[in-house]
Amino acid sequence: MQDLLREMHQWMHDYMRSFYTDDEEVQKGIVLKEEHTGYVTSISKELAGHLGLSLEDRQLAEIIGLFHDVGRFRQFSVYRTFNDAKSEDHAALGLQVLEELPFLKEMPKASADIVRFAILWHNKKEIQGAKSRRQLFFAKLIRDADKLDIYRVLRPFLTAPTDEGISRDFVTKFRNGEQVDYTKIRTQEDRKLVRLMWVYDINFAWTLKKVAERGYVADIIKELPKDKDVEEGVRRLLAYVEKKCAQPDVAEL
Ligand SMILES: [Fe+2]
Structure with a gap:
């Protein structure tokens, strides 16, 4: 998993930077999401460590953190907004992006399904339809990591x-x-x-x-x-x- 994780980080890094632009307004939005991705990835790792998860499960939490908002970049480039109601659900869009990549196919099926489930439900009002305790658990973990960092992002507005x-x-x-x-x-x-x-x-x-x-x-x-x-x-x-x-x-x- 370690090599795969490294490839995922490299891909995500390059992918986010591929959206960099001279348009100041757009650039601000992209950098905001790039920073959010970085924070949520480390919070997910830290929380997984606090909960005493195995190395494999800590890496799973890290992968979910890394990719949870991958849909934001395509969303902004297509619709020029981060508003799901005015565009489309960025979690579902993120899964579309991920399915175009080799990463999920290189993971054990049950783990890939956990990534899919946790990402799809990270931004909904509540989690529904988990097929296992593990799916539910990792969805809860990413929701916490995401909220903690969104409080940081929103502080000036709130x-x-x-x-x-x-x-x-x-x-x-x-x-x-x-x-x-x-x-x-x-x-x-x-x-x-x-x-x-x-x-x-x-x-x-x-x-x-x-x-x-x-x-x-x-x-x-x-x-x-x-x-x-x-x-x-x-x-x-x-x-x-x-x-x-x-x-x-x-x-x-
Ligand atoms: Fe999100």
Whole structure:
């Protein structure tokens, strides 16, 4: 696997750079995704190490991290947007790109299927239809690694004050710790709440501790509108974070 992994890294490196352009706006988007790929790959490796996975499984986590957003590059070059709703699902697009390459065929079938499954479900609201514990486990791992780095990317946008107001039904759901419908996001303030509520969807205490330690949660909370229901939601959320962080992580393989 070590040689294959090296080839994958080399290919991904060259592939991402093949999208470099003189168009400043496009270049910014490509570099953003290149950096995100690098961070998510290392976070995946680190999390896999923390969970005590075997060398093979740590490498599997690394491969998924490396390729999880491979579809972003074709998406941007074809549609000039990273918005899935305005183009197509970048996870499914990523699988198309991967199927054109020899890598998945060179892996054991069960491992290749785990890569496919984890990538396809890395960006969905929830994971559905896993055919094995391993598929589900690696999907959870990449979702955590991805979220941790997206908090880094989004921090400047989620902490800027706005006067756009917040949707009442979002606040009610936040207070009650219930899921919200992403498609109903209306304002930047709604977006802050939605990202904050990602906390409830983080799978491992390791990830949540990093999210908290890096101040991502506190920074968003600071910028939320002053409101009794928002404060109630924040209390619930912080209590949840404390409880979850105190639980030991187990690799359910
Ligand atoms: Fe993604």
